[in-house]
Amino acid sequence: MLEVEQLSKRYGDRLAVNAISFTIAAGETVGLLGPNGAGKTTAIALISGIARADSGHVSLGGVRVRQGANELKRRVGLVPQDPALYDELSAWANLQLFGGLYGLRADALRARAEDALALVGLAGRRHERVKTFSGGMKRRLNIAGALLHDPDLMLLDEPTVGVDPQSRNAIFENLEALKRRGKTLLYTTHYMEEAERLCDRVLILDRGQILANDSVANLVRQYRNLEGAFMQLTGRALRDGADT
Amino acid sequence: MNGTAILALIRTDIRLYLTDRRAVVVGVLVPILIAAFFGYVFGGTGRNEESGKIPIAVVDEDRSTVTRAITADLAADKLLQVTALDRAAAHEQVKAGRQNAAAVFPKGFGEQTTRALFDGRDKPQVELLVDPSQSTGARVIEGLLAQYAMQEVSKEAFNGALGRKAIDGYLADLDREPSTRTRADLTALLRSARKLSDARDTATQGESASGAGRGFGLSIPYTVAPMEVTARASAPYNGYAHSFAGMAVQFILFAGIDAGVLLLLTRQRGIWLRLRSAPLTRSEFMLARALATTLISLFQFTLIYLAAAVVFKVRIEGSWTGFIGVAIAFCLLNAAFGLMLATLGRSAPTTRGFASMATLLLVMVGGAWVPAFVFPRWLQAASLYSPTRWAVDGLDGATWRGLPFSSAVLPIIVLVGTAAACLTVALWRFRWEE
Ligand SMILES: Nc1ncnc2c1ncn2[C@@H]1O[C@H](COP(=O)(O)OP(=O)(O)OP(=O)(O)O)[C@@H](O)[C@H]1O
Ligand SMILES: [Mg+2]
Numbered sequence: 212m213l214e215v216e217q218l219s220k221r222y223g224d225r226l227a228v229n230a231i232s233f234t235i236a237a238g239e240t241v242g243l244l245g246p247n248g249a250g251k252t253t254a255i256a257l258i259s260g261i262a263r264a265d266s267g268h269v270s271l272g273g274v275r276v277r278q279g280a281n282e283l284k285r286r287v288g289l290v291p292q293d294p295a296l297y298d299e300l301s302a303w304a305n306l307q308l309f310g311g312l313y314g315l316r317a318d319a320l321r322a323r324a325e326d327a328l329a330l331v332g333l334a335g336r337r338h339e340r341v342k343t344f345s346g347g348m349k350r351r352l353n354i355a356g357a358l359l360h361d362p363d364l365m366l367l368d369e370p371t372v373g374v375d376p377q378s379r380n381a382i383f384e385n386l387e388a389l390k391r392r393g394k395t396l397l398y399t400t401h402y403m404e405e406a407e408r409l410c411d412r413v414l415i416l417d418r419g420q421i422l423a424n425d426s427v428a429n430l431v432r433q434y435r436n437l438e439g440a441f442m443q444l445t446g447r448a449l450r451d452g453a454d455t
Numbered sequence: 456m457n458g459t460a461i462l463a464l465i466r467t468d469i470r471l472y473l474t475d476r477r478a479v480v481v482g483v484l485v486p487i488l489i490a491a492f493f494g495y496v497f498g499g500t501g502r503n504e505e506s507g508k509i510p511i512a513v514v515d516e517d518r519s520t521v522t523r524a525i526t527a528d529l530a531a532d533k534l535l536q537v538t539a540l541d542r543a544a545a546h547e548q549v550k551a552g553r554q555n556a557a558a559v560f561p562k563g564f565g566e567q568t569t570r571a572l573f574d575g576r577d578k579p580q581v582e583l584l585v586d587p588s589q590s591t592g593a594r595v596i597e598g599l600l601a602q603y604a605m606q607e608v609s610k611e612a613f614n615g616a617l618g619r620k621a622i623d624g625y626l627a628d629l630d631r632e633p634s635t636r637t638r639a640d641l642t643a644l645l646r647s648a649r650k651l652s653d654a655r656d657t658a659t660q661g662e663s664a665s666g667a668g669r670g671f672g673l674s675i676p677y678t679v680a681p682m683e684v685t686a687r688a689s690a691p692y693n694g695y696a697h698s699f700a701g702m703a704v705q706f707i708l709f710a711g712i713d714a715g716v717l718l719l720l721t722r723q724r725g726i727w728l729r730l731r732s733a734p735l736t737r738s739e740f741m742l743a744r745a746l747a748t749t750l751i752s753l754f755q756f757t758l759i760y761l762a763a764a765v766v767f768k769v770r771i772e773g774s775w776t777g778f779i780g781v782a783i784a785f786c787l788l789n790a791a792f793g794l795m796l797a798t799l800g801r802s803a804p805t806t807r808g809f810a811s812m813a814t815l816l817l818v819m820v821g822g823a824w825v826p827a828f829v830f831p832r833w834l835q836a837a838s839l840y841s842p843t844r845w846a847v848d849g850l851d852g853a854t855w856r857g858l859p860f861s862s863a864v865l866p867i868i869v870l871v872g873t874a875a876a877c878l879t880v881a882l883w884r885f886r887w888e889e
Contacts, residue, residue, distance in 0.1 A: 261731045283735035295729030296465065299474045304467070311463020312733035355731070 212239040212395050213258070213364055215286075219269035219419075220253050227253040227421035230267065235397060242389050242406035242427075243399040244437075245416035246445055251399040254290055254416065258288045258397070271364070285313060288357035292368040294349040295356070298342035302352050305341060306359060313360035319357070319404060327355035330387050347378025351374050352384055365389065365400045371405060380381070383409065403437040413437070417445045460735055461743045468747030471717070478713065482755050486699075486706035488760045493702070493824065494695030494767060499754035508536040509592040512557035513547040519565025521611045528603035529558075534595060549584045555592035558600055559586040568608045570621040573645075574628070582797035622649045651825045676706055693768035693855050701823030701851035702761045704785065704843050707752045708818065711789035712746045714811040716803050737887035739793060745878065748790035749783075756782050773853045777863030781849035784870035789841060798884040822848075845869040 213235040220228040235241050245251050256262035260279040268275050269283070296305050306327065310320040313393055315345045328334045329350035341349060349449040351369055357365060371379045386409060390396060400406060406413050407427055415423040420455070422444045423430065427437065433442035472480065486501055512527060515522045530537040539549065545557035559582040567579040579599065585593040612618040622645050627641050721727055728741070763769035773777050800806030818824070820834070821843025837842045849866030853856040 216837040221502045256728075259732050281736070284732060287732070289732040290733075291725050291728045293725035295725035295727075297471065297726060300467070304470055308463050308467045309729070309733070312730070312735060314457055314459045314734075316459060339731055369661055410614065414648075 214270040240396040242410035242413040250419040254275040288362035288365045290367040294353040309356040310359040327358045347374040464743035465747040486702035490698040490702035493698035497694040512540045512554045514559040517564040521565035522560040524607040555589040577857035696855035699763040705818040711793040715793035723787040745790040752786035770856030774860035777860040778853035784867045785846040790876040796879040797879040842873045
């Protein structure tokens, strides 16, 4: 389904993503794990086409796609790390925009928006302004916005960060429902238990490089649990700002 | 071209605009209030007479029949509001701005002027103390003073006691000159004038010797009937028509800046990533922005002119097509201007600051506050480089000047041309992918 070859991105003299390669099969849920600054968001940006890679390629369904090409964007649903919503508008108006951007017309758009809102449990709040929503509700609406055009591949960048256990659980159930529908998910997090619960396979990324690419079962067998694998592979040093 | 996406973006922009009630109020109500004020100050609907009597002080140190009569004439004039003061008080009041000017008739004015009328020598001086900020008023006073002085002095010369004294003096002077043909003619003329004056004097004995009873004098042999050359004879100049054009232009430009700054802010928010992750091209995105701002500007424009029409009786005396054409062209320019700002600007506050300053300057020079026709010549010429001047002129033309469509063509071309230039800069510099 998705094939990433030797993808690199440099910001100034810092290599945010350093020649990463991996594949994801259709219907698979893959966790992209890594400490802060590992390059997770950058990798997602390169795959979704909103940032240009310095080198490397992305293929979708066996076909190489030009960087930033619209045919790629139509098949990908991006859930950005920070909720990307117009706070001043209602949930419904936000979805109208996102659906419209993918060329959905009135009736189809209405049906898809109803469906997405039901999935994330916000159907009753559709006419309220987003700024009255809690952090967890915003994150769920953020996910709903990426579902409207029925993408094959969903890229979710830390969809559960900063929410309470209840919301987190609700989001989890949303993701499991998507998985059951056969969506392919690439999902970044630094919560190991989330990855253990949801993912078929994990990629551990640090300093722009992939250190492990294996099934959850294999990693648990090898390192006792995922947390152990993560800490052993990425080391104990603090990352943010202090790294090279 | 992804029409659905463009429509979705436009609808979102309009929704965002309408949710910000404060922006809507500021963008529509404030220009209406300011235009109402400027319109009232600069002539209103042209029908109210009581406005604008020019305050003037008269200092009569002569107290002769002549100066008293001139003072009475000035006081009767409907353009003036006359106060009699002494020199010190008049000086104070002009300085304080309470009088536009003060005319001082010095001692001996009546006698000297009557004499100078015949021999042209030793003309006395009327001191005119002028408030330098009110030069128009001072010029009106100077004109009226000349008119009434000529009338009263000549009246005195041919009818009054001072006149007879002056004629006698002049005749005595003539007697001392060598005898010529001219001297003889002049002497004869003056003698008849003297005789006429004597006869009238005996006839009016016993009557009051003041004011209108003093007989004939020279006066300006014509009167002036000012006719305002506007759209129709029955449609007088409407000061509101101009002020609404100016304020609509100014506040729509401000809204254009807001739209540009909003785009700048959007770039710094998460939503920007989301927009760029959608299958949308740069030109589709910019087209949507430009159209949305154009529509919002037209909405503002319509509301402002609706108030102008309903409350202040501003009428399209000229071409409707011209009016709509100029309005659309200006709103396009505004949208392009906002986009250009968003591409060139870095931080929101500095962009807003610089753009507001530039707009105020363009708007002021463009004649939105004070009509460009009161500008000095060089500034009038310079202001033609400001697109706001063309917008205001175009709107003026279609409203109170009542001009045909042909005279809206050049403003439309200039506005659309400038819009195209701004859009080119925006397209060239706009960073869509990073
Ligand atoms: N626009 C940018 N300009 C410069 N450097 C950047 C930019 N975006 C990311 N970086 C740098 O690239 C590296 C990877 O950042 P990235 O955001 O991809 O990490 P991350 O794994 O998503 O971190 P986090 O868990 O904190 O979200 C970091 O060192 C970061 O400072
Ligand atoms: Mg990140």
